[in-house]
Amino acid sequence: MIRFLARRLLTAIGLLLVLSFMMYALLSIAMDPLDDLRISTALNKQDLINSRIRALHLDWPWYRRYASWVIHVLQGDFGMAWRTQQHVNDILPGAVKTSVQLVFAATVLALLIGVTVGVISALRQYTTFDYAITFVSFVLYSLPVFWVAVLLKQFLAIGVNDYLVKPHIMWPLAIVLALVSALFWAGALGGETRRKLITFAVAFVASLAALLVVMGTNWINEPQFGPLGIAVIGIAAALGVTALFAGMHNRRALYAALTTAVVGVGSYLGLRWFFFLYSVNDGILFVLLLIAIGVGLLIGFLWGGPDRGVSMRGGALVALVMSVAVWLDQLMWNYPDYFKALGGRPIPTMGTSTPNFTGDYWLTSLDRITHLVLPTIALVMISFAGYVRYERGAMLEVLGQDYIRTARSKGLPERVVIVRHALRNALMPLASIVPPDFIAMIGGAVLTETIFGWRGMGRMFIEGLRGSEVDPVMIYVMITGGLAMVANLLADLLYALLDPRIRVNA
Amino acid sequence: MTNNPNLDDLENQRAQGGLGAGTVSETSAIDESHGRGEGVGEAQEVQGLSQGTIVFRRFVRHSGALFGMVTITAIALLSLITMGIGPIHGLWWEQDPQNPHTPENGSAPTLHMPKWLGGEGFAIGKFPFGQDTIGRDNFANVMLGIQTSLTVMIVLSIVVLLIGTTVGALSGYYRGRIDNVLMRLTDLVITLPVIVLGAVLGRLITVLPTKWGWSDSTKGLLDRWMPVELAIALGLILWTGLARLVRSEFLSLREREFVDSARVAGASDFRIITKHILPNTMGVIIVNVSLLMAASVVLETALSFLGFGISYPAVSLGQLISQNQTAFDTRPWLFWWPGLFIVLIALSVNFIGDGLRDAFDPRTKKVPSKRQMDRQSNRTLKSQASQKGASK
Numbered sequence: 001m002i003r004f005l006a007r008r009l010l011t012a013i014g015l016l017l018v019l020s021f022m023m024y025a026l027l028s029i030a031m032d033p034l035d036d037l038r039i040s041t042a043l044n045k046q047d048l049i050n051s052r053i054r055a056l057h058l059d060w061p062w063y064r065r066y067a068s069w070v071i072h073v074l075q076g077d078f079g080m081a082w083r084t085q086q087h088v089n090d091i092l093p094g095a096v097k098t099s100v101q102l103v104f105a106a107t108v109l110a111l112l113i114g115v116t117v118g119v120i121s122a123l124r125q126y127t128t129f130d131y132a133i134t135f136v137s138f139v140l141y142s143l144p145v146f147w148v149a150v151l152l153k154q155f156l157a158i159g160v161n162d163y164l165v166k167p168h169i170m171w172p173l174a175i176v177l178a179l180v181s182a183l184f185w186a187g188a189l190g191g192e193t194r195r196k197l198i199t200f201a202v203a204f205v206a207s208l209a210a211l212l213v214v215m216g217t218n219w220i221n222e223p224q225f226g227p228l229g230i231a232v233i234g235i236a237a238a239l240g241v242t243a244l245f246a247g248m249h250n251r252r253a254l255y256a257a258l259t260t261a262v263v264g265v266g267s268y269l270g271l272r273w274f275f276f277l278y279s280v281n282d283g284i285l286f287v288l289l290l291i292a293i294g295v296g297l298l299i300g301f302l303w304g305g306p307d308r309g310v311s312m313r314g315g316a317l318v319a320l321v322m323s324v325a326v327w328l329d330q331l332m333w334n335y336p337d338y339f340k341a342l343g344g345r346p347i348p349t350m351g352t353s354t355p356n357f358t359g360d361y362w363l364t365s366l367d368r369i370t371h372l373v374l375p376t377i378a379l380v381m382i383s384f385a386g387y388v389r390y391e392r393g394a395m396l397e398v399l400g401q402d403y404i405r406t407a408r409s410k411g412l413p414e415r416v417v418i419v420r421h422a423l424r425n426a427l428m429p430l431a432s433i434v435p436p437d438f439i440a441m442i443g444g445a446v447l448t449e450t451i452f453g454w455r456g457m458g459r460m461f462i463e464g465l466r467g468s469e470v471d472p473v474m475i476y477v478m479i480t481g482g483l484a485m486v487a488n489l490l491a492d493l494l495y496a497l498l499d500p501r502i503r504v505n506a
Numbered sequence: 507m508t509n510n511p512n513l514d515d516l517e518n519q520r521a522q523g524g525l526g527a528g529t530v531s532e533t534s535a536i537d538e539s540h541g542r543g544e545g546v547g548e549a550q551e552v553q554g555l556s557q558g559t560i561v562f563r564r565f566v567r568h569s570g571a572l573f574g575m576v577t578i579t580a581i582a583l584l585s586l587i588t589m590g591i592g593p594i595h596g597l598w599w600e601q602d603p604q605n606p607h608t609p610e611n612g613s614a615p616t617l618h619m620p621k622w623l624g625g626e627g628f629a630i631g632k633f634p635f636g637q638d639t640i641g642r643d644n645f646a647n648v649m650l651g652i653q654t655s656l657t658v659m660i661v662l663s664i665v666v667l668l669i670g671t672t673v674g675a676l677s678g679y680y681r682g683r684i685d686n687v688l689m690r691l692t693d694l695v696i697t698l699p700v701i702v703l704g705a706v707l708g709r710l711i712t713v714l715p716t717k718w719g720w721s722d723s724t725k726g727l728l729d730r731w732m733p734v735e736l737a738i739a740l741g742l743i744l745w746t747g748l749a750r751l752v753r754s755e756f757l758s759l760r761e762r763e764f765v766d767s768a769r770v771a772g773a774s775d776f777r778i779i780t781k782h783i784l785p786n787t788m789g790v791i792i793v794n795v796s797l798l799m800a801a802s803v804v805l806e807t808a809l810s811f812l813g814f815g816i817s818y819p820a821v822s823l824g825q826l827i828s829q830n831q832t833a834f835d836t837r838p839w840l841f842w843w844p845g846l847f848i849v850l851i852a853l854s855v856n857f858i859g860d861g862l863r864d865a866f867d868p869r870t871k872k873v874p875s876k877r878q879m880d881r882q883s884n885r886t887l888k889s890q891a892s893q894k895g896a897s898k
Binding site (some may be wrong): 029150186412439444465481 | 549557570693696698700702705709713714717799804807808811812813814824827841847848849852
């Protein structure tokens with residue numbers, strides 16, 4: 001294992017060196033730092049050209065410049081974006097943080113939604129639902145991200161902001177959304193025609209009611225779950241998690257999940273005071289999350305029984321859902337203040353945060369999240385389609401295997417066959433597809449960052465390339481290349497961990 | 507995936523009912539007794555047909571692929587007939603989209619929907635897609651942009667086909683050191699996101715002529731061939747995926763008996779690669795290149811949008827969008843039409859690719875609808891009943 005790691009790391013470093021050499025050569029051809037001076041009409045044009053040549057060492061051959069660049073980088077000096085006279089070392093940390101934030105959020109969301117929809121689509125193969133999902137994913141796959149991003153800015157953001165000025169019930173929108181949701185649920189849950197019709201009716205009424213409450217009352221401007229909402233979410237999570245991962249007949253697991261939900265509601269009331277009295281930050285919240293998951297595990301453990309692991313997992317999952325719900329609720333409580341502070345237009349279309357905006361943890365988090373909304377939607381829409389197609393294929397492949405037939409024929413309930421036997425194996429190939437996809441997403445972020453005015457790495461790259469600044473572009477290349485190699489290594493390792501048939505040392 | 511669709515199909519066929527004209531009825535009898543939906547009518551369908559015909563029939567059956575074919579042909583024809591190609595002039599009145607004109611209809615599109623679509627009677631008018639801020643004809647621009655996209659798509663796929671297949675075939679067939687070197691090269695190219703390398707190469711194409719002070723006539727020539735240059739540059743990046751796939755196909759095919767027998771018969775390496783192995787990888791190659799074509803349309807427009815792809819005097823759909831995105835509030839049509847055509851082209855090619863994949867994949871079966879399955883099972887039951895009656 002260690003030998004394998006060492007060999008791979010060495011190859012990666014070698015590859016990175018070759019990559020930097022070739023990219024530097026390519027860039028020194030592709031860049032023309034003198035382009036603006038060539039067409040300049042200044043009287044001292046020749047002097048200007050000469051001084052720039054001297055400043056950028058353009059009189060050296062490119063390999064000499066490359067050598068000096070390598071030496072500087074090895075000493076930790078990443079050079080300078082010479083047009084603005086900014087040190088790359090100063091821009092880089094902020095840019096990396098911005099980009100990673102964006103890409104990470106988008107990847108996680110796309111993965112969650114895409115995999116779920118893909119699995120359902122595979123389970124309902126050759127139904128209208130499956131065809132509809134396939135069609136939608138094809139359309140999304142063909143959308144150019146820059147076009148979507150501009151559309152989102154022009155329609156979604158401005159539309160929502162205009163709507164929020166004076167919220168009212170929009171009947172056509174509400175009915176269309178409720179219809180879409182009802183069709184989705186009826187198709188996803190499937191079954192006989194009668195059951196489908198019932199699902200359709202229930203989903204339609206429920207969605208319409210929810211939308212009417214959101215639009216009709218003042219909820220949209222003063223959103224909150226409240227204790228009741230948290231309790232409903234907790235119980236729904238407990239039932240859902242148990243139904244999926246343990247089965248309703250497993251009473252201990254059910255009670256463990258429900259106990260966790262009750263404890264969650266209780267601690268919600270305490271946490272409201274805690275958040276009111278003390279200011280928090282990401283670190284404290286993360287510790288709280290860990291404590292919550294620990295409590296969930298403990299509850300599962302205490303219910304005990306022969307199958308402790310299942311109860312513990314259920315408890316932990318419910319605790320996770322509850323924590324996120326409580327966090328969201330607290331953000332919602334702060335939303336009216338944020339709304340007021342931004343003058344009633346809370347969905348921004350540019351930048352990573354509102355300039356000169358200060359506030360406690362909750363307000364700045366809200367600010368960060370509202371800025372993330374549009375770029376994340378744009379990125380998710382595109383890569384979501386890929387995951388749906390991929391996971392649908394993987395799931396179908398697994399469902400066709402002999403061991404699935406064996407599992408069914410020995411009388412296992414369908415839930416166990418799908419969740420334990422099929423799903424786990426269908427998720428495995430993701431380990432090798434997600435890391436490279438993350439890299440592709442970083443590439444996609446180049447466009448999104450440009451359109452939404454994010455000061456991320458993609459923007460740094462684009463501006464560097466446009467302005468013929470070698471140093472920022474080279475650092476971008478090095479970081480992306482390095483990340484790609486780490487990602488590929490991670491994919492291999494993960495796969496070897498998950499699939500015992502693959503041996504790393506071989 | 508099994509690596510050889512033709513052989514598998516033939517084997518299936520043999521297993522299900524034997525070959526030869528005399529066994530047709532027998533085959534259908536066996537097939538009927540298969541039960542509900544399990545390969546209904548599959549065997550007769552491929553009986554005695556060549557691989558090409560089977561693939562073609564399956565492709566035509568794929569409604570999405572058919573829609574893609576029709577749409578892409580219609581778009582290509584529209585753009586060719588209106589704007590012509592190269593020295594041949596098209597039929598549209600405005601052949602130079604860079605000319606400004608006096609605004610008509612307030613620069614808004616003069617294209618009107620027919621009455622049954624809720625419009626005011628069908629009319630094309632002088633500027634069906636409207637005019638931009640300085641009065642240029644948007645229709646002519648969009649049509650030229652479509653030609654650029656299609657050119658890039660075709661040239662790029664040829665480049666990818668050449669490089670990807672060669673590299674994949676060589677490293678898969680010879681393995682050893684050649685494989686090592688070629689695969690490290692592939693790793694190197696794959697490391698960076700395509701759009702990053704594409705931007706650098708696109709920038710290279712635009713910068714080089716002025717930087718090295720080439721003559722104006724050369725510059726003019728290069729400008730005119732800009733889409734082709736960009737396509738070649740992008741092809742130099744995108745071949746890696748195909749190369750890996752072809753390599754893995756070669757690695758498994760080279761161990762098969764038919765390769766051994768060819769070698770024993772004295773065939774040269776070149777002949778084995780081109781005549782024996784390559785035809786068996788055609789399915790994988792065709793499917794992947796077609797999916798790559800769809801991606802390349804979006805990639806080219808994205809690069810042109812960023813300003814690292816097609817630039818003046820050539821026209822690209824992405825470049826049109828980037829020029830006009832600030833005018834979105836006042837002239838949305840400048841934004842809608844190019845975007846619509848990008849989506850249509852990419853979607854059609856994606857559908858064609860999907861259709862090809864299904865057509866080449868021996869595992870895809872035509873899934874009969876519930877009614878067809880019921881009818882089939884009724885017929886089976888009836889024939890079983892009548893057989894019972896006869897045996898009594």
